[in-house]
Amino acid sequence: MPIWLETAIRSICILIGLFVITRILGKKQLSKLSFFEYIVGITVGDIAGTMSVDLGISLQEGITSILIWSLFPVAVARLSLRNKKFRDFVEGNSTVFIKNGKILEENLKREKYTVDELLEQLRKKDVFRVADVEFAVLEPNGDLNVLLKREKQPLTVGDVFPNPPREKEPQTVIMDGMILDEPLATMGLGRGWLKEQLDKQGVAIENVFLAQVDSYGQLTIDLYDDKIQIAEPQEKKLLLAAMKKVQADLELYALQTNSEEAKALYERNAAKMAELVQKVEPLLRN
Amino acid sequence: MTVASQVKQTLASLKGIHAGLQQLALTSQDETAQRTFHEAMLATEEIIADIKDRIGRLEFEEPQYHGK
Secondary structure: OOOOHHHHHHHHHHHHHHHHHHHOHHHHHHHHOOHHHHHHHHHHHHHHHHHHHHHOOHHHHHHHHHHHHHHHHHHHHHHHHHHHHHHHHOOOOOOEEOOOOEEOOHHHHOOOOOHHHHHHHHHHHOOOOOOEEEEEEEEOOOOOEEEHHHOOOOHHHHHOOOOOOOOOOOOEEEOOEEEEEEEEHHHOOOOHHHHHHHHHHHHHOEEEEEEOOOOOOOEEEEOOOOOOOOOOOOOHHHHHHHHHHHHHHHHHHHHHHHOOOHHHHHHHHHHHHHHHHHHHHHOOOO | OOHHHHHHHHHHHHHHHHHHHHHHHOOOOOOOOHHHHHHHHHHHHHHHHHHHHHHHHHHOOOOHHHOO
């Protein structure tokens, strides 16, 4: 057998084997949460590479070593799921660098971190003033995570609106011009509804590249033909506008009428409408 | 436009709002949103009843505009 053929067969077999091994190791290996996982990933790759090129290594030796290197982490992961002490030993602990806004020099020294390196890591997190930091911790995988002081934290929606309307994940209902029935059913909708919505916007299903439904049942679409302009869904805005108009009309009638009884009726309902508008406005605004 | 026909127009808008709120109550995924829309829908029903009542009275007072 020519050498190139042997190499080719070896490479293909190892490639398939490696594919299976990566599937077994799973997604956690990818995140490289600990130094151990990082090293294992590199070594398994290296063994596979050497095995496929170096014909001096027998397949028996190579496969044994690659199996040990890939199955040992799986066993360790299983064990550390059960036992907290073992987990701490394998994955390591995090080290606190800044606490209550003060740098802990002892811990810096223990991790062999210089102040320059600490500042560099802080800058990576967009922090240029140590005084802005409330708490910073060095994770076992070497990342530095930072909690800013309350007054330096970015503004969130919850800070501005006390009870913001909740939003669920949108569902993709059309992909490449094909209707996806499962996400549609998850939203409690059907093909009939989808057809009706597309008709309203004046497009055929075959022309739709992607369509999503948001948590208020609004359909947003992207067409194959990018020259066609599609209007954004306006239903919620129109509804809000209609409610405001009715409210204003009722107030107007209250002013125009001569009858006391009618005036009271209009005023009462105008107030009711105003209250309604206030209640649903946060939900209808976006 | 007479008063009666103006109020009738408002009634039509109110019915549209009622339908819109009902649809949102059915299609929303979040439970709080569903409840808010449903409550708003029920409140519009009350307003619609009041306005209908008023229209009946207007037509009685101004029979010449009946049905317009």
